[in-house]
Amino acid sequence: xxxxxxxxxxxxxxxxxxxxxxxxxxxxxxxxxxxxxxxxxxxxxxxxxxxxxxxxxxxxxxxxxxxxxxxxxxxxxxxxxxxxxxxxxxxxxxxxxxxxxxxxxxxxxxxxxxxxxxxxxxxxxxxxxxxxxxxxxxxxxxxxxxxxxxxxxxxxxxxxxxxxxxxxxxxxxxxxx
Numbered sequence: 001x002x003x004x005x006x007x008x009x010x011x012x013x014x015x016x017x018x019x020x021x022x023x024x025x026x027x028x029x030x031x032x033x034x035x036x037x038x039x040x041x042x043x044x045x046x047x048x049x050x051x052x053x054x055x056x057x058x059x060x061x062x063x064x065x066x067x068x069x070x071x072x073x074x075x076x077x078x079x080x081x082x083x084x085x086x087x088x089x090x091x092x093x094x095x096x097x098x099x100x101x102x103x104x105x106x107x108x109x110x111x112x113x114x115x116x117x118x119x120x121x122x123x124x125x126x127x128x129x130x131x132x133x134x135x136x137x138x139x140x141x142x143x144x145x146x147x148x149x150x151x152x153x154x155x156x157x158x159x160x161x162x163x164x165x166x167x168x169x170x171x172x173x174x175x176x177x
Contacts, residue, residue, distance in 0.1 A: 014139060015057050018170035019092040022100040024057065026168040027089030029108040033160030034069060034153040041152045042108040042165040045079055048146040050103035055139035056149060057168035063127040065161035069153050070126055071133075074119035075141075076148040081116075083107035092168070103171055104143070112152060119150060127163070139170070 018024040032040040046054045063069045086106040091099045127133045143149055155161040 024092040024170040025102040028166040032163045034155045039112045040110045041112045043148040043150040044167045045105045045148040046143045052171040054104045054143040056137045056141035058136045060134040060166040062132040062164045066129045067157045067161045072152045073123040074150045076119045083109040
């Protein structure tokens, strides 16, 4: 009497969906060298006139040294100065040609001066020696134009402790959501 057909249901995660659209990006800093007197930093920055919001997907803090590192995560309502822009950034979908270019930027530096930086610390992490700490935010942290999420690294040693910070995010035009 009734013919029942199986229903196919596909569940796409939002990061996968954004990657399929060419809107998901990832990248990392050059090697950072924090010490007890040199606070290094990395930030995912949304330039002031980008016209997009950045949806923070994931971060990975990698400690390449035999010392534990301490990272503080800060939400910034203005941008750090004197940073170097990472060129180690790519779209997550390598099938696009030409590759989409991100509006967001990964910047990093050393000897962070917080004098003119309006930042709210929101989390502190300890990264054990020779390990990585990662956290998926799945877009819960949203960075508007002219804002940044900044990660600092310090070491208890007086010699440099190499580390790398990686970010993943997607972008949507402002007012889209």
